[in-house]
Amino acid sequence: MNRFWSILFAIVPLAAFVVLSMVCLKLVPLSTMGLPQPINAPGQSIDFLFRLVHGLCAGVLFFTSITIVWSLWQSRSAAGGTRRAAYIKSNLLLELAWTAIPGALLLWLAFYQMEVWSDTRLNQPTQIIGQETVAVPPLVLVKARQYGWEFHYAGADQQIKTADDVYIENLLVVPANRDVVLELESRDVIHSFFVPELRLKQDIVPGMSHRVWFNANPADQLEILCTELCGEGHYRMRARMRVVAPATFDSWLDAEARKNQPAEFQ
Ligand SMILES: [Cu+2]
Incomplete structure (x- = not known):
């Protein structure tokens, strides 16, 4: 029972990893869950962004899960009184890091996807008629x-x-x-x-x-x-x-x- 919570928290990211791998490798019964092949160029760029965002999320999930499982595993004997959790009031450096890193990542993603967005949603294609360029x-x-x-x-x-x-x-x-x-x-x-x-x-x-x-x-x-x-x-x-x-x-x-x-x- 001491290790119940650490094992439970380890199962979630493991299950996510298994499901994602089955979808990516097209394994039955999840072989049809992925998107079909795109038939246009922006479709490929969107797929790249899709995989990039998923990759980043998977990295964050993996990192936070490892941290949680490790903490639970470490303190499993706390109930027995041999170990006590440390009380930490604040850690400015840590707080700055976990605010700044995700913030910077989100900001980078917002700028990085702008070209795909403007191609697919803002710049209606044009054609040249005579001397004029018209939509x-x-x-x-x-x-x-x-x-x-x-x-x-x-x-x-x-x-x-x-x-x-x-x-x-x-x-x-x-x-x-x-x-x-x-x-x-x-x-x-x-x-x-x-x-x-x-x-x-x-x-x-x-x-x-x-x-x-x-x-x-x-x-x-x-x-x-x-x-x-x-x-x-x-x-x-x-x-x-x-x-x-x-x-x-x-x-x-x-x-x-x-x-x-x-x-x-x-
Ligand atoms: Cu409808």
Whole structure:
């Protein structure tokens, strides 16, 4: 019983280490818990940041766990009266160290991730038209609703929210290796647009327009998920997504436009 607490506190980080190793090495039954391979460059940078933050947290967990287990193990005989815990009122150097080191780490992380953040969230991709550099216009207006996804493609005029928009439900097809901008809106409650392979997630607030963008490699069988609990049918709010060669995309959109489906934008 003397060693119960030190063993208990040792089990937690050990279990965390085992679980993390199983996920990283794709061992059954945790082989599918990791994220799928990213299909765009920022996805790889985000994965690097993800692993970096996890690595730092694992280091802190390991260090604090070792300290706790060691202290408990050392004082296991205190109950027997042979050892007494020392009463330390304060230790300025130690307190400064455990404030400054995590603070500096967090500050460094905040600056270090800024480039990825601005690429993925602040700097909408641009294109050169004539002499001018202009923002790439949205290719698709995405309307989230309980419980499905509507995709209104810019028609021949290359503008969304116009009469020639091409309307498709629960299937998003986009050209590969091109800057694709989406405009996200909600018809009812808060939803969240998530494509795991793009490492792209954006809440969609009713009354607001959100823009997201990506430049992806070809990929099939992707899934768009709603990651905001939006009602009792939330679990079935999913759509398929395909990233295809630009020529394939153009002919696909032409064929869809010829079906002459009405645009249901507001
Ligand atoms: Cu939803």
